[in-house]
Amino acid sequence: MLNWLRLGIAEPTRIIDISRLDGLDQIEALAGGGLKIGALTHLNDVAQHALVMRDYPVLSQAILNAASPQLRNLATIGGNLLQKTRCAYFRAEEELPCNKREPGSGCSALHGINDNHAIFGWTEDCVATQPSDPAVALAALDAVIVTAHSSGGRRIPAAEFHLLPDTRPEAHNVLQHGELVTAIELPAPAPRSAYLKVRERESYEYAIVAAAAVLEMNGRTIRRAGLALGSVALRPWRLIAAEEQLAGADIGDRDALSAAIEQSFVEARPLSQNAYKIELAKNAALRAIEKAARMPS
Amino acid sequence: MNFHDRHLLRLRVNGEDHSLSDLDPRVTLLDLLRERLQLTGTKKGCNFGECGACTVHLDGQRVNACMILAVSAEGREVTTIEGLANGNALHPVQQAFIDHDGFQCGFCTPGQVMSAAALIEEGHTSSDAEIREWMSGNLCRCSAYPQIVEAVRAAAGRASQ
Numbered sequence: 001m002l003n004w005l006r007l008g009i010a011e012p013t014r015i016i017d018i019s020r021l022d023g024l025d026q027i028e029a030l031a032g033g034g035l036k037i038g039a040l041t042h043l044n045d046v047a048q049h050a051l052v053m054r055d056y057p058v059l060s061q062a063i064l065n066a067a068s069p070q071l072r073n074l075a076t077i078g079g080n081l082l083q084k085t086r087c088a089y090f091r092a093e094e095e096l097p098c099n100k101r102e103p104g105s106g107c108s109a110l111h112g113i114n115d116n117h118a119i120f121g122w123t124e125d126c127v128a129t130q131p132s133d134p135a136v137a138l139a140a141l142d143a144v145i146v147t148a149h150s151s152g153g154r155r156i157p158a159a160e161f162h163l164l165p166d167t168r169p170e171a172h173n174v175l176q177h178g179e180l181v182t183a184i185e186l187p188a189p190a191p192r193s194a195y196l197k198v199r200e201r202e203s204y205e206y207a208i209v210a211a212a213a214v215l216e217m218n219g220r221t222i223r224r225a226g227l228a229l230g231s232v233a234l235r236p237w238r239l240i241a242a243e244e245q246l247a248g249a250d251i252g253d254r255d256a257l258s259a260a261i262e263q264s265f266v267e268a269r270p271l272s273q274n275a276y277k278i279e280l281a282k283n284a285a286l287r288a289i290e291k292a293a294r295m296p297s
Numbered sequence: 298m299n300f301h302d303r304h305l306l307r308l309r310v311n312g313e314d315h316s317l318s319d320l321d322p323r324v325t326l327l328d329l330l331r332e333r334l335q336l337t338g339t340k341k342g343c344n345f346g347e348c349g350a351c352t353v354h355l356d357g358q359r360v361n362a363c364m365i366l367a368v369s370a371e372g373r374e375v376t377t378i379e380g381l382a383n384g385n386a387l388h389p390v391q392q393a394f395i396d397h398d399g400f401q402c403g404f405c406t407p408g409q410v411m412s413a414a415a416l417i418e419e420g421h422t423s424s425d426a427e428i429r430e431w432m433s434g435n436l437c438r439c440s441a442y443p444q445i446v447e448a449v450r451a452a453a454g455r456a457s458q
Contacts (some may be wrong), residue, residue, distance in 0.1 A: 002364055003345055017369045068434025074356045203433035
């Protein structure tokens with residue numbers, strides 16, 4: 001948020017420090033078998049919590065691949081979901097056409113530098129991507145974002161929390177004015193789950209492509225798969241068609257896994273400079289599935 | 298912008314209690330340390346949370362001082378590079394950086410040392426790869442990385458691999 005002020009992305013007249021609100025930094029087991037993570041829990045505390053490491057390795061791995069150790073001591077799991085795109089035009093110090101900065105001004109990336117922009121779900125209004133790593137894991141896990149508002153809160157599926165540019169290109173997520181994320185709820189444990197992040201250097205960098213895989217296995221057969229890609233769209237991109245076809249596949253049959261993944265790339269649309277991301281994303285999805293299958297159950 | 302408020306801030310820095318009045322709420326912890334308390338050992342590199350030069354300990358945890366508003370540190374305990382040594386006895390990490398030549402220009406060094414001291418407390422020193430990963434939030438433009446890893450390994454009390 002401080003960087004938004006520095007760049008002029010946000011110009012608030014008042015800032016409210018919510019960091020000391022009671023009870024929002026706890027991790028507790030839910031009666032039904034899931035886990036409730038308070039929105040103000042710091043990223044390092046989520047990633048290194050014994051239950052998260054054991055039951056939701058995809059989330060632990062996604063967080064430990066995000067930002068730096070120092071930033072993860074400051075950043076919260078709720079705040080992480082509210083981050084804005086890293087598109088260089090959006091964050092430019094001199095103002096350039098950007099529908100997210102100035103609605104109606106246009107999109108500089110559409111025909112500009114777009115080598116790390118979206119391959120799914122973009123419109124001519126905005127071709128940026130959502131950079132959050134944890135959000136991708138939460139989408140694959142079918143997590144729920146719990147919010148509070150003076151008129152009552154709501155429960156938002158993690159995969160629907162961020163907005164594609166087809167409705168309001170200036171918005172990043174569905175939160176309304178005065179609405180506060182209070183918790184993230186995870187469903188039943190997903191020990192066979194993994195996160196894979198592809199980036200230009202080994203550490204402390206945003207993804208070119210990331211993939212989260214959550215598997216339920218019966219021996220070597222995939223019973224159910226949850227798959228999401230990161231940094232390919234303005235929201236974590238669920239591979240629904242691939243998930244459906246993966247049910248019943250043998251984990252050792254690479255051709256079958258690849259054919260299933262292919263189903264979800266029918267709708268991929270490259271920009272002028274990022275066609276390479278399509279192949280990269282397919283391979284990342286395959287490797288994430290294989291990595292998840294190797295996790296101890 | 299319309300920031301007319303002025304705040305009173307109490308916090309503990311390097312074991313000393315401070316009470317600061319007339320504080321602009323937009324001031325970061327980094328600027329407070331450097332400009333109000335004259336603790337200039339904490340460096341301002343990028344001022345965007347990217348380089349780690351401003352790493353300090355807040356209630357014992359390493360954080361980027363440029364990413365915290367000073368007013369939100371009310372009542373908390375801050376340790377900077379000036380507070381790491383025990384009198385004239387250097388902290389083991391400081392001594393290790395000297396012994397292993399863990400710097401060239403030295404600008405990133407206070408942040409590197411604060412990060413390394415915390416990393417050792419956290420127990421992220423099982424291998425050189427783990428040290429590198431957990432030191433990745435501290436950039437060194439002179440690229441003294443091999444010597445920094447050596448220094449951290451030595452300070453953690455591990456034999457050379």
